[in-house]
Every structure is written in structure tokens, then in C-alpha cells.
Amino acid sequence: MTRTARRTRRTRRTLQVAGAGAAALLALSACSSSDDDASDSSSAKSDASASASSADKLSGTVTVFAAASLKESFTTLGEQFEKEHPGTKVTFSFGGSDSLAASITGGAPADVFASASPKTMKIVTDAGDASGTPATFVRNELEIATLPGNPDKIASLKDLTKSDLKVVLCDKEVPCGAAAEKALDASKLKLTPVSYEQDVKAALTKVELKEADAAVVYKTDVHAAGDKVEGVEFPESDDAINDYPIVPLKDAQNTAGAEAFIALVQSAEGQKVLTEAGFLKP
């Protein structure tokens, strides 16, 4: 009898341990989904009043997936949005456009997707996850980032091909690298960098740390880096201007909120914030 009692106690303890292990795993995965639950309760409410024009009746959370280069300007716009519509909350997930697109097609709950290239937007529209057609809301132009004071006297894309210069480019798999390649091809220049960086911020960091003499990055990145780098504009960048599309998503929990946020981005005040960050008007 006592043995069976012990046996049951033992299995119970085992279950507890197993439960604890499972709970730990759940807790790990819950990090990614905890903030969506908050929008679930409110989504029902916003669906009920889902007449997109009644912007004054907005509530709940708007989840925006946006390219990393939009971080500064979108954060500002998010605060504006919350001020204009009391009771709403805008949560952002900033990252590389391609990984964001991958998580949206993988079923991540988001209301708005703003990407740094039509190519990555196409991933989402092809998968049928977008509602409507994406609209270009800003454009971004390439610029050469040099060391402060431009000691190497870089004035054009051609100057980067000097053999004693350490230049970093983005890898051609990421938007800024593809754009740089386009600009180089258009000007028929051959440039061998010391490294093809994994994203635009990494390329910029190499110049900020003075490990590289120059990098081809976006105007907005040079802008965000402040006085740590100096920007040099070059005419060939006209051949490789990047469009930034934005679209509400089909599985949006907060359709009205998504529409309203996109409207704000495209409005005069939204455009003002974006151009101040170095973006070009569409």
C-alpha cells in the first residue's frame, strides 16, 4: 500500500517536474506572443466599430512591423498617433525587412507592414497576406558615409575605387547592397570593398569606429549617425532610389487602427517627420 502511495506521489512529482519544464518552454515562446494577446480583447471592440472613417472612435493596440531604418521617425509618429487617439497604443517591431516579411508570412500577428523595398513587400503580397495594394510613402537615397571631416577627400563614387581606401558595402542580398550595386553598375565602376556587411547599420558602424574609410549607406542612416560620420552625396544615387511601401495586413486585429496609422504616415505632418529624418517624398 505504502509503495503504491509512494509510486503515485512519485509520478505526481514527475508530472510536476515535467509540467515545470513545459511551463519553461511555454514561457520562452510566450515572449513573442504576449503583446498580441492584449490586442485580442480590444480587437473585438474595434471590429464592431470598423468603419474606417470614424477615426475618433479608435481604440486598442495597433501593431506595426517596420523596416529598421524607419525606427526614429515611426517612433515619433507612434507617439503622435497615441496623442491624437486617446485609448490607442501603437506597438512596433523594427527589423530587417526580409525577416519581418518572413515572420508575417509565417503568421505573426501584425496590422501594418512598412518595408524598405518593393522586393520584400512582394513576399507579403504574393503570400496573400496584404489587404489592398501597397502604397509608396517615402523614398530613400544612397549617400557615401565618410570619416568626420572627410580626410580622404571623397567627392564621388569614383573616388571610392582608389586602391588604398577601405570601403564597406552592404551585401547584395539586403536592400542597401542591391541599391549600391545598381548605382555602381549605372556608373560602370568596379569597386572591391573590404567587406559586404549584413545590414546597413553594420556598414555604418564600421565607419563610425574608423575601421573603414567609407561606406555606401542611406541618407537617413548618415542623418541618424549625427556627427560621427560625414555624408557625401553623389549623382549616381539617382539611379538607385529605394521605394518604401506600406500596407495594411489581411489578418489585422485592428483594421481601423491600421488604416488610421497609414493615413497619418501619408499625411502632411507624417511626411514632415519623415523628411526631417532624411527621407525623400514619394
Place this chain on the structure above:
Amino acid sequence: MTFPVDKSGAAADTLRGGPRRRRVRTGEGTGGRGVPLPLLVPALIGLAFLIVPLIALLVRAPWRSLPDLLTSAEVWQALRLSLVCATAATAVSLVIGVPLAWLLARVEFPGRGLVRALVTLPLVLPPVVGGVALLMALGRNGIVGKWLDTSFGITLPFTTTGVVIAEAFVAMPFLVISVEGTLRAADPRFEEAAATLGASRFTAFRRVTLPLIAPGIAAGAVLAWARALGEFGATITFAGNFPGRTQTMPLSVYLALQSDPEAAIALSLVLLAVSVAVLAGLRDRWMTAG
């Protein structure tokens, strides 16, 4: 975090093949008879947790396009660079790591505990931060790098040497911890006996200690090699990414993921297959020796 001598195959225990070693219990595969349930259940959960993602990779692998990928010159270039750099990083770790482990285990000096903690720091440092730290030390503007550049004209970032340095920085702690644990478990009386017979401390280390801790060194080296092979963050930050010079396999996998996830999975499989083959081969080697 120490590895006793008889566990010297711990790193390679998950690999199939290789002769069976002497085991404490031979109740393997008997459905847990004699294994307490509270240990078995979490152990199985742990095992599943580690293995299921790998199985998922195998399931989702683009088997049809594998041959094309494997014959592409870029893959071979990246793979060769990975193997060469990981091996070089392991060699560097052995040359400076084993003496360091010996120092930590056998020599009493003030602040030894602190030094031991410092040695293991790269284990917990986010790899990208490790890369930045290396840049600040050995970069063109780094504390040491500036002097290297002005006096010898040596610049390390964006070179293959840089890859080896980044990998060794991240992988060496594994070796040091492993060897130091082995040394502390090893019986110092053999060394003392050698000393009474007139051997100098260095001779005793060379002729007595080294053979004694060889399995521990081998285990540590394998761990370090495997860690170096998979190194991504410190490498891309310190050495950058240039095909044939600094683009190791993990870097090409990461970049392939941006445009062609299937290719990335296939490349990961290549890396896994190669490391499994090498580790299994090594395990055979030192099991017959030890």
C-alpha cells in the same frame, strides 16, 4: 562547468558510431529500468528540445536542389575557409589556452578566482559585442591595433587572420575550462613524484601532466573547434564578410537566409554534416588512443 576525465567524450556523446566506451551502467535502452522517473522525463524533454529543431531542418531541407548547391564554388570556398579558420583557431587556443589552464589549476596567485572568471567572460559576452571589443583592441584605431598598424603595418580587421582571432576569442574559454577541470581532477602526486626524481617543472608538465590530461585536452579542443566552426557574430563584426577571405559558412548561411531560405537550410545541413563527420572521426581516434 567542469568536465571530469571520464566524460571526455561528452561533447561527442550524441554522435552515432564510434566504439562503445566503458560505461558506469549498461542499462541503456531498457525503458528506464532503474532510472528514476523524475530524472528521465525532464531528460527526455531536454533531448527532444535539442533534437527536434535539427530533425525539422532535415524534414524541410530542399533535397532536390542540394546537388546544385553542393557543387557551387562559393559553398566550397566558404566551407574550406570555415574548416581552415576553425582549425587554426583551435590550434591557437591550444598553444595559449593549455598553459593558461595549467596556470589557473596549478599555480596559487592572488586574484586567481577573478582571473578564472575573466577567462570565461567571452562565453557570456554576446558575440557581436565580442567583435566590437576586438575592434576596439585590435582594430585600426584600437588600443593595440593602432600600434600594430603604425609600427608593422599590420591591420587585422577584414582579413582571414581576423577571422581566426575572432573565432579563437570566442572558442578558447571552452578549451581552458575543460582542460582546467581535467587538471584539477588529475592527481598532482604524479607530478610531485616526477619532481622528486629530479624533473624540472616544465619537464614534469611535458612528460607527465600532458599525457595524463590528453583526453581532457582533446575534449576541450573538439568543443572549441565546434564552437569556432559555428561562430558568426564576432566574425562578421571584426573580420567583415568578403567571399574567399572572411566569409565563413555561418556568414554565407545568414546572408542566404535573406534571399533564399531553402539555400540557407541546405548550407546549414552541409555544415552540420561536416562537423558531425569530423567529430565522429575524432572520437574514434581518441577512443582507441585512450
